[in-house]
Amino acid sequence: MPQDSAIFKIQRYDPEVDTLPYFTTYNVSLRKGMTVLDGLLDILDQQDGSLAFRASCRGAVCGSDSMYINGAFRLACNTAIVPLLPREITINPLPYMRIVKDLVVDMDPFWTAYERIKPYLINPETAPERERYQSPKDRKHIDEMLDCILCASCYSSCPMVWSDSEFLGPAAFLKAYRFVGDSRDQGQRERIKAVGHENGVWRCHTVFNCTEACPKKINVTWSIEALKRRSIVNRLKFWQR
Ligand code: SF4
Structure with a gap:
């Protein structure tokens, strides 16, 4: 039976209040054809308005939502959730770049x-x-x-x-x-x-x-x-x- 939800494990860090990065886990209800960006937007809308990430065109053209997803560099907007299941979806900001907040790095x-x-x-x-x-x-x-x-x-x-x-x-x-x-x-x-x-x-x-x-x-x-x-x-x- 297809999964009706996915676990998102997201690296969080606010340099103004945190001493070290940590992970927060969210349970995201799935809809047909959802991408990782859709999941992040659902979390932002429904679960945690403090989550910070960049996104704009949603069509793999602007490049603003590049992230490190399940150990690979990907664009959140053209990464479908289903092929990543049943594993939890682990998201880090782009590695080795200064973190501004959560998934937002200093460009x-x-x-x-x-x-x-x-x-x-x-x-x-x-x-x-x-x-x-x-x-x-x-x-x-x-x-x-x-x-x-x-x-x-x-x-x-x-x-x-x-x-x-x-x-x-x-x-x-x-x-x-x-x-x-x-x-x-x-x-x-x-x-x-x-x-x-x-x-x-x-x-x-x-x-x-x-x-x-x-x-x-x-x-x-x-x-x-x-x-x-x-x-x-x-x-x-x-x-x-
Ligand atoms: S990975 Fe580098 S070369 Fe490829 S699209 Fe992004 S910036 Fe351009």
């Missing part, structure tokens, strides 16, 4: 790293009357990287981020390559410079955690390796002058 270091790679098209040429043309083949080269929703799962999973707060992290590198590999962009030199320092791309130890963590199934490690190759080619060009 400032992630956004600071993202800003440093200049995440916008750099092209000093006068803009054409219509769009800057890009062939389907050139667009295909960056297709996968455009799926990134900036959820920070890869960032949270990266051992170099855990040990070096200045390390830019996988998502920033992926986005750097998204522009370096864009046929319309002319900011290659400054972007390679932005990732070529001691906290940049060469600190990546290629452990593949980022690729495994990504809920959009992007091969993040491939992009980082492509960025390393582009960085070497740029240096060779410089020395050959």
